[in-house]
Amino acid sequence: MIQQGNFLLLDINEFRTWLQKQKVTRRIKGLQVHHTGSPNYSTRKMINGIAQQDHFACLEGMRNYHINTNKWKATGQHITLFEDGKVGVSLDRDLNMTPACIYNNNAGYVGIEIIGCFDKGADTMTEVQRKATIHLYAALCERFYVPVNTDKIVYHAWFTASGTRLEDYTPGKSSKSCPGTAFFGDGNTIGTANKNFLPQVKAELNRLRNNISNATPITTKPKDDEPMTEAEKLQMSTLEKTVKQQAEWIKTEKEKANMECPTWAQEAYAYYKDYIKDAKGSYDFWRMLVIDYRKENKIKASK
Secondary structure, three states: OEEEOOEEEEOHHHHHHHHHOOOOOOOOOEEEEEEOOOOOOOOOOEEOOEEOOOHHHHHHHHHHHHHHOOOOOOOOOOEEEOOOOOEEEEOOOOOOOOOOOOOOOOOOEEOEEEOOOOOOOOOOOOHHHHHHHHHHHHHHHHHHOOOOOOOOEEEHHHEOOOOOEOOOOOOOOOOOOOOOOOHHHOOOOHHHHHHHHHHHHHHHHHHHHHOHHHOOOOOOOOOOOOOOOHHHHHHHHHHHHHHHHHHHHHHHHHHHOOEEOOHHHHHHHHHHHHHOOOOEEOHHHHHHHHHHHHHHHHHHHHO
16 A cells, blocks of 8 residues: 555555545445446557556546646546556545546445446457456445445446436437446446446455355466566565455454444444345444445435
């Protein structure tokens, strides 16, 4: 985890632990799916699957464009996912701020940009980025109790430029093809989302909720005939420390995870039971469930 300027850079295996520690007071109801279009694999100067451009230079470049060209007050998205699986977190637009990503459809959403242009004939997503994308969305669904469906996880391509929700991606009506006509190898329609992307997110979410001890690092190793650079050695050392810390955290959480639903959380559990496999969890889990339930009902009462 490295902080520089207006951004925080994490390995994908650090993201879930970091996310669980964030204090988010804004009600999160859904997640957006975007590709950057530009920057992409070409502008990132990919050589043998490795980008030559610095992560922070790329992030600051987007921020500069958003502020000076789009005239936004900060980076548009909350999170940026790189081709090597690293996660850029926008410190100038934290999770308590509304994103600037889909016109008139940003309230209550987390804005995520995936580096690349995934239209047909353009970039082919790296395997590590594909796995990181699935894990990142699953971790966000877990943290904010977002249902894995096309009402709550939305592609930019399903909206017009004026922000009207379409029945599906419609060339000529959709504001953009984002996240790409070949996103995840299938495309950007509701049908392809339900066929490929969302089932993988749901499977990863179930794994995180029910079998966290089997979590494995999403990373790549250098080819046997290529010695590790000093930077790669440092990255590997940092990753090993992170995995060790995560394992200790997992052990502690698992010891607390068999707590039956307490009386004071029964009402919240009944409200969210469609998204919870069973009535067991840690004290912190039940506490957060009750907090989110109260927020939800407070919002409904104010309407």
